Amino acid sequence: MPHHPDSPVQHLSRPREGVPPVADTADAVRRVAEVLRDGRGPIAVDTERASGFRFDDRAYLVQVRREGAGTHLVDPALVPGAGDLLAPVMNDSPWILHAGHSDLPALTSLGWRTPQLHDTQVAGRLLGYGQVGLAGMLGDLLGVTVAKDKGREDWSARPIPTAMLSYAALDVELLIELLDTAMSRLTSLGRAEWYHQECQRIRVDWSHPVQPQDWRELRGIGSLRNRRGLEVARRLTEERTRIARERDIPPEQVLRSSSLLDVAKSPSQASRQLSRPQSGGRRVDRAARTDLLQAVQDALAADSSTLPTLPRSGARRPDHRHWAQDYPRAHALLQGFRGAVGDLSGDTGIRVEDLIVIRHLRSVAWDVSQASVATVPGSGSEDPVGDVENLLGSLLQDCGCRPWQLNLLVPVLLPVVVDLLG
Structure with a gap:
């Protein structure tokens, strides 16, 4: 039942059916797949990731909920084949996500692609809600709110504390009811088709595997004014990615992007720049510094015919x-x-x-x-x-x-x- 604006908002601190156990073995994941297959309607999905602690934005916990199947927590880190085991049911079912663009790459990396996406955040935007975070929308539409204070925890650490598992389960606890209420309002406003068009665009644009950042996407890359500087940025980014992947740490912990661009602007000063503290006080460690300096030297020695081309100045229109x-x-x-x-x-x-x-x-x-x-x-x-x-x-x-x-x-x-x- 939709929430009346004058009614008090209830705080839900624990899943109504209790905290589900984590499916952390292949047999447990198979059982989840069987239960989901017997459920009905779209599957509410969420992921917990650890890009602040690990190399990339892959999923370390996946939460799913379906009518008639309940809520389940799956650990793809401990069960590398979890994606394949769940793919038949996941790839044959509509999904409900909140802010789907943030979860779809991790889900696609598991080998999953939904035939139809529902995104409750999109619904909130088209309904004109100022607060389109999950907690805000749950409060506005259902009169229930949940805590949203553990998203930046280290979800790669094992075992996952019960309090964090409860938090994760609550992320999908009410997504089905939230979608039903939001769709009713969108339909009454004549905006259901708008919603479907937006969800389709997100599904198409974001259903790609998790990928390391491309050097052309570095913030501030446009400040480099010569091709040699671009080559330095390219090689430094590639070497930073290699080191970060090998150590399974965020690339920014190897070398901050701002420092990377400083080196690309003045490569002759690379040794001094890579030896001094970066923003935040962190220094590049000796082993990484040696490899990064070699990348700079390789960039400076590269044949000019192989250098990246500069983007068109000012694009196609003036500032x-x-x-x-x-x-x-x-x-x-x-x-x-x-x-x-x-x-x-x-x-x-x-x-x-x-x-x-x-x-x-x-x-x-x-x-x-x-x-x-x-x-x-x-x-x-x-x-x-x-x-x-x-x-x-x-x-x-x-x-x-x-x-x-x-x-x-x-x-x-x-x-x-x-x-x-x-």
């Missing part, structure tokens, strides 16, 4: 901070678009960033401002407004907007273009 002075039409469009999307957010209760990512809005504003005269009002076209409407739809689609977003955004952005360029 938006200069538009007001240098590109007034683009600036006016962007300001108008911001206002229109802000009004749409107020009308729908959906946050601006869930309607459209701001960098995409800038991209659309720039491209419209640079469109050929044949596509703008007053150009002599038989249907100039229709041309602009088609242009907006095409640009938004190129940015990855889903159909529900196109249907909301095009009607509010179109008048801005017509008013400014007409």
